[in-house]
Amino acid sequence: MKKKDIVKLSRRDFERAWLESGRSLKKPHHDMQYPRLRFKAGKSHVLYDTIWMIREAYLRLGFSEMVNPLFIDEEHIYKQFGPEAPAVLDRCFYLGGLPRPDIGLAADKIEMMRDMGIDTDPGRIEKLKDVFRSYKKGDLPGDDLVLEVSEALGVESHDGLRVLERVFPEIQDLEPVAGRTTLRSHMTSGWFISLSSIHDHYRMPLKLFSIDRCFRREQKEDSSHLMTYHSASCVVVDDEVPLDVGKAVAEGLLEHFGFSRFRFRPDEKKSKYYIPGTQTEVYAYHPRLGEWVEIATFGLYSPIALSMYGIDKEVMNLGVGVERVAMVLNQERDVREMVYPQIYSSWSLSDRDIAEMLRINLHPVTSDGRELMERIIETWEAHADAASPCSFEVYSGEFLGRKIKVDAVEVEKNTRLLGPAVWNTIYIHDGNILGVPPGTGLDTELIVRARKEGLNTGIRYMDALAAEAAYRIEEMVVRGDEKVEIRSTIARSLSDLNLTLEDAAMRYITGRNREIDLRGPLFSTITCELKSGR
Template sequence: MDKKKIIKLAKKDFERAWVESGNLVKKSHPDKEYPRLKYEIGKSHILNDTIAMLREAYLRLGFSEAVNPLFIDKNDVYKQFGPEAPAVLDRCFYLAGLPRPDIGIGVDKINYIKKLGKDITDEKIAKLQEVFRGYKKGYLDGDDLVLKVSEALEIDNEEGLSILEKVFPEIKDLMPIASNTTLRSHMTSGWFISLEKMVKKSKPPLKMFSIDRCFRREQKEDSSHLMTYHSASCVIVDDEVTLDMGKAISEALLEYFGFSKFKFVPDEKKSKYYIPETQTEVYGYHPKLNEWVEIATFGLYSPIALSKYGIEKEVMNLGLGVERIAMVLNQMNDVRNLVYPQLYQKLELSDRDIATMLNYNYYPVTEEGQSLMESILNVWTNEKDCNSPCEFTIFEGEFLNKEISVKAFEGENNAKLLGPASTNHVYIYGGNILGIPENIELSIKKVELNPQEYNEKDIINEIPDDTKIIYDAVKNGVPTNIRYIDALSAKTAYKIEEAVLSRSEDLIFRNTIARALSDVNLKLDNIAMNYINNENKLIDIRGPIFSTIKLEVK
């Protein structure tokens, strides 16, 4: 079965389709079995690069690293934020889980299983009841349920999954129930829980930092808000800690990233876990950006919140958003592009990129075919302007173990062997793919080589009004070094190979008008094609490419 049939089958019978999908795995070529990978440098993520720099900066300042709790009980939020807690919890994600149901095995379900063609005995039913009892009490993990049901009934895993789905819908219809546990929305929530234990085990001063994820239930994600972000936070714990320590750490930390000047502004938010009038915003001036940027916030923890955790020391806390500083340093204005470039970042391709994605569609396979391709190209290039009617022998002799004759001809009167567009050159310019006539290309290049002898304006006036872009393409674009006859000679040689190997009759190969890339035997990678379509770029390779090749198999 192919992939399309399996995907279609999965809508009707998932278990069978899943089993059949195993047949799609291809056996490796003997030379490629158990390959050994070579070490090479890949591309790191901007966000993780920033995290690495922050870690290095904190460590150089004498801070030790901690991993703070991620799961925070809502009671801890009330301890830390006091009356502000309901507003904070409104921004928190609550963890939920599926309840473990009582699963009964009545006569109707037993009969249903029997109708499915399964041999059900009292012993198997008892084993199945024991499995469901263990699942209800938590002895059995949910991801082992299918396996244990299958073992109890002595059937395959796929059949066990089918029975659970069809016979016991109470499992499928379960709805999650929220707990009192939240995902950490501020690194502060984790610091209080960690410090409660730390101050009992270590003498002050304590200098700790943590860089990790936090989660906020934003109304929507946009250019400046994500539902998960990274906080780079630190604390200093001692008998006495001044607010100036926050200023000193801010300066030392941000100097590591090239910031040269700092401003400290009272924060109007006034979070209840800070002592009044200590919550401070940090602005840094970056010479390359030539602007002041809000980077961090620091303050002294409130003794009221600290007392809830039995902490009698003073604590200074500083935090900054990793995504924020990464956006500043990389001059980006959309956090989604920063964190999820594969999802949000706009595809950008240079003309050189597009040129590498444009290739021949057909190309001769054999050495004889490739030699024939060169012969076709030579005759076309040398005789393209010969007045018709005319005929030229390209090849006569043995080809792929058959005697053949290949001729180029044009039977109509008052024409040429090839159409006028056959020698067009393909250029990439500004994301556009253009077929440029050889005479115009040569004229433009003459101007570049001898600007005193040739007038640029005269050349431009020779170009039709709707195709002025080709002048800039020749001057500034990327030449692919592909002419239409280059690609067409490759296709013709390939088709002759195919014809000689598969049949014995004579054939005629004709090319007429080029309208699409395929008409001149070119294909464009889907990535480049999507880029051109999305950016409303142009693929213009139109033109008459009349040519005729006759194959005679003797």
């Protein structure tokens, strides 16, 4: 069954379509099977590169790493912010879940199952009731429900799913209900919880950092705001912690990234979990950018908030927005494009990317075949301009255990052994794939720019045609055919030149109105015949 038919079937019978999708798997090509399959080094994401560098900077400054709680009960927000908490909670995501419904097994439902061909003897119905009771109490995970229902009724899993879909719509119609737990909107909410457990267990001072996701319910995502971001936060805990510790940590941290000068300004936001007058913005100057950038915030935690957690120490907290640092260092203007380039950035392929996707299609696979390919090229190079009709021996002798004779020929009169386009070389320039001749007589404006600025793939038409000829001769000998003729006339497309281009590159070129111009006269002919004996 084709993929589109499987998708269409899924709208009527999901379980059957799902099973059918497993049957559609094809055995991969020999080279795509383990252990022959290999992967080359990949490309890292700029955001995680920045996280790694910040992490390294904290470690070098003597901070130890910690993972803070991600799920925060709203009561912690009230402890930390006091009467300001409702405004803060407005930007938090509350976690919700699907309620576990009471699922009854009335006579009409049993009758519906019976009409579906399900055996509804009392023993099976009792097992089904046990499954639903266990599901309601939370003892049975929701993702095991289909399996347990199927086993209780003694049917296959796809029939169990059909029963749940058609007989018990109360499961399909469930709507999520939010609780009192939020996703961490700022790292501070996690620090208070962590410090409440460890503040009196270790020698002072405590120097800890955590780099992790936070979630904020923004009205919308734009060039400078995402609903999830990474906070690189640290705390210094001691009996006494002066505010200047924040300045020193900020400077030590940001110097790691090349920032050279720093300014500290009072932050007007005045968060209630900080002591009044201590919340400070950090501006740093980066020589390469030539500008001052707001990069971090620090302050001393309020003793009121700390007392809610039984913490009798002083705590300096500094927070750095990872995305902000990454944008500054990489001169990005839109955080969405930087974090999600696959969604927000315009698709682009470099000329080198396209070159990697352009290949000779048929290529000799044996050492004899590759040597023959070189002999064809040498013969063509030596006699390309010979007047026709003409014939030149390429090779005569043993090939893959058989004796063969290979010739380069042109039987038509008043022409040459090869057409002039065989000398063309393929260049890629600004997304265009062009056949560039060695001389300048046929140059267009595009070819002139390609020759001057483009990427030379090193593939001549002659090379690709010789590769196909050698491959076809290998094929002839293996099959036991008596002779073969490989002729090329006019190049109009990639396939005429024994070239193949990956689909992604082809879509890129056509989608941006770029050109693939490989036109030209080839008129090459290679003949091969088996000679008697071995």
